[in-house]
Amino acid sequence: MKQKVVDILQKHTTELIDKQMIDVPTHARLGDFTLPCFQFAKKMKKSPTLIAEEIAGNIQDPTIEKVEALNGYVNIFMKRTGFTQSIMNTILYEVNHYGSSNVGGGGVVTIDMSSPNIAKPFSMGHLRSTVIGNCMALLLEKSGYQPVKINYIGDWGTQFGKLLVAYRLWGNEQQVQKAPIQTLLALYIRFHKEAELDDSLNDQGRAAFKSLEDGDLEALALWKWFRTESLKEFQKIYDVLGVTFDSYKGEAYYNDKMDPIVEELQRKNLLVESDGALVVNVGENMPPCIIKKSDGATLYATRDITAAIDRHNTHKFVKSLYVVGNEQSLHFVQLKSVLHQMGYKWADTLQHIPFGLILKDGKKLSTRKGKIILLEEVLKEAIQLAEDTIDEKNPSLLNKKEVAKEIGVGAIIFSDLKQHRKHDIEFDLKKMLQTEGETGPYLQYTYARACSILRKAGVVGEFSVEEVNNHEWEVIKCLEQFPAVVNRATTELDPSLMAKYAVELAQAFNSFYGNVQIVTNSSLMAYRVSLVQSVVIVLEQALRLLGMKAPKEM
Ligand code: ARG
Numbered sequence: 001m002k003q004k005v006v007d008i009l010q011k012h013t014t015e016l017i018d019k020q021m022i023d024v025p026t027h028a029r030l031g032d033f034t035l036p037c038f039q040f041a042k043k044m045k046k047s048p049t050l051i052a053e054e055i056a057g058n059i060q061d062p063t064i065e066k067v068e069a070l071n072g073y074v075n076i077f078m079k080r081t082g083f084t085q086s087i088m089n090t091i092l093y094e095v096n097h098y099g100s101s102n103v104g105g106g107g108v109v110t111i112d113m114s115s116p117n118i119a120k121p122f123s124m125g126h127l128r129s130t131v132i133g134n135c136m137a138l139l140l141e142k143s144g145y146q147p148v149k150i151n152y153i154g155d156w157g158t159q160f161g162k163l164l165v166a167y168r169l170w171g172n173e174q175q176v177q178k179a180p181i182q183t184l185l186a187l188y189i190r191f192h193k194e195a196e197l198d199d200s201l202n203d204q205g206r207a208a209f210k211s212l213e214d215g216d217l218e219a220l221a222l223w224k225w226f227r228t229e230s231l232k233e234f235q236k237i238y239d240v241l242g243v244t245f246d247s248y249k250g251e252a253y254y255n256d257k258m259d260p261i262v263e264e265l266q267r268k269n270l271l272v273e274s275d276g277a278l279v280v281n282v283g284e285n286m287p288p289c290i291i292k293k294s295d296g297a298t299l300y301a302t303r304d305i306t307a308a309i310d311r312h313n314t315h316k317f318v319k320s321l322y323v324v325g326n327e328q329s330l331h332f333v334q335l336k337s338v339l340h341q342m343g344y345k346w347a348d349t350l351q352h353i354p355f356g357l358i359l360k361d362g363k364k365l366s367t368r369k370g371k372i373i374l375l376e377e378v379l380k381e382a383i384q385l386a387e388d389t390i391d392e393k394n395p396s397l398l399n400k401k402e403v404a405k406e407i408g409v410g411a412i413i414f415s416d417l418k419q420h421r422k423h424d425i426e427f428d429l430k431k432m433l434q435t436e437g438e439t440g441p442y443l444q445y446t447y448a449r450a451c452s453i454l455r456k457a458g459v460v461g462e463f464s465v466e467e468v469n470n471h472e473w474e475v476i477k478c479l480e481q482f483p484a485v486v487n488r489a490t491t492e493l494d495p496s497l498m499a500k501y502a503v504e505l506a507q508a509f510n511s512f513y514g515n516v517q518i519v520t521n522s523s524l525m526a527y528r529v530s531l532v533q534s535v536v537i538v539l540e541q542a543l544r545l546l547g548m549k550a551p552k553e554m
Contacts, residue, residue, distance in 0.1 A: 161209025
């Protein structure tokens with residue numbers, strides 16, 4: 001709608017008009033759009049009042065109801081009925097395709113997301129990466145890209161040598177079977193404690209990792225077992241979140257693929273020796289990227305370089321995203337720089353998608369010092385709290401357990417996505433689960449309310465729009481925005497835009513619902529019910545794109 005207004009205004013002034021110059025007034029009585037004319041005064045050498053009057057006096061367009069010049073503003077009122085009819089027709093016809101586009105032209109975007117480390121708890125950071133990455137995948141898909149979700153499992157590195165030593169010394173098979181991650185983490189912590197007193201343990205750890213790298217069968221079998229048990233635990237979390245992956249190629253997958261890459265670095269004269277290690281310099285004020293330690297062991301960066309090249313060979317991506325916390329920013333700058341120096345132009349399309357921490361009472365949720373907060377427990381608690389609310393509000397609800405899961409999980413997802421991802425977020429389960437305010441449950445309740453109106457109304461026939469009141473108009477304007485929001489959230493890779501949109505739509509709908517009688521005997525009913533139907537379609541899409549479920553009854 002804004003673009004249309006831009007086009008119309010452009011016809012009536014010699015100044016260049018763009019979308020940013022037009023505002024949406026805070027009061028409906030000031031129109032749907034307004035053009036402040038102060039911005040032209042200096043250049044046109046006229047007062048804003050005069051400019052506004054001149055522009056307003058000239059405008060004539062079949063889509064515009066009324067134009068008003070007021071205190072240097074041109075206030076524009078759109079013709080509501082035709083507009084409303086056309087937006088609703090579009091939504092009811094396109095249904096779930098409303099807002100879809102082919103901006104991406106089928107281009108592949110790889111998304112490195114979640115990527116937890118085996119034998120360690122699934123952290124809050126991994127949760128954020130999962131939720132943000134999943135939403136980006138859904139948005140990209142809606143815009144015609146082909147997302148490939150890669151779970152780059154952290155399953156390789158010197159720490160696994162230490163774990164092998166610890167398990168052989170103090171491990172117990174049944175315990176690992178029963179609570180794999182807790183047990184393995186405890187072993188790892190014990191290893192570090194004891195190694196402080198006995199340094200020879202560290203040598204043993206290095207040797208054990210070396211044997212793993214060299215393919216020692218017994219070491220490999222143990223490592224595989226740790227991996228399988230850990231993945232089973234992670235899978236429980238993915239099932240609850242409703243997130244799937246296209247690939248689980250993790251760090252270990254690249255163990256036997258790094259040699260040619262190190263040779264390539266050598267051939268391209270990029271490797272430099274530094275304290276016995278092999279490094280690539282990445283810039284004056286930055287630490288070099290370490291490729292091989294003095295004992296010949298490869299590192300996180302070595303594997304990431306190898307993985308990036310493999311991903312490009314496999315997928316020919318147009319973009320490659322890494323949804324990983326702020327704290328790894330330097331690593332991704334180094335990664336891009338090394339690939340650049342190797343002559344890979346596509347390194348430009350690599351993008352680190354950083355995000356902030358999850359805080360509890362202002363402090364980082366930590367997995368260290370034994371103070372583990374297990375995500376599984378958190379999810380369970382959220383679901384339980386949601387179930388308590390259902391028991392209180394709608395005890396006869398049929399599939400209570402399933403709905404409680406959808407609300408509990410939705411609350412966590414929404415609280416993560418509603419702010420720009422770079423911000424830290426405060427983790428407060430009770431607050432996230434409130435049914436009022438900007439929360440997941442608020443959106444889901446709104447959706448369920450709209451569905452219940454549709455059930456009550458039954459089938460309505462054709463509608464024609466004769467009049468659009470202010471409440472209806474706010475809803476319509478919001479519905480019209482949806483395709484533009486999908487587009488912006490995708491290009492800016494910013495899920496919070498979609499989250500904020502969902503809140504705005506829900507608020508507009510709730511004020512319509514609270515002020516306008518929808519199910520009536522009059523001829524208005526078919527129109528109003530169809531408007532509710534349109535909201536149901538768009539709100540469901542918005543929730544789906546965020547990775548949330550939309551229960552029809554709560
Ligand atoms: N496993 C890493 C961690 O937990 C995250 C991996 C991110 N992805 C990557 N390609 N480096 O910190």
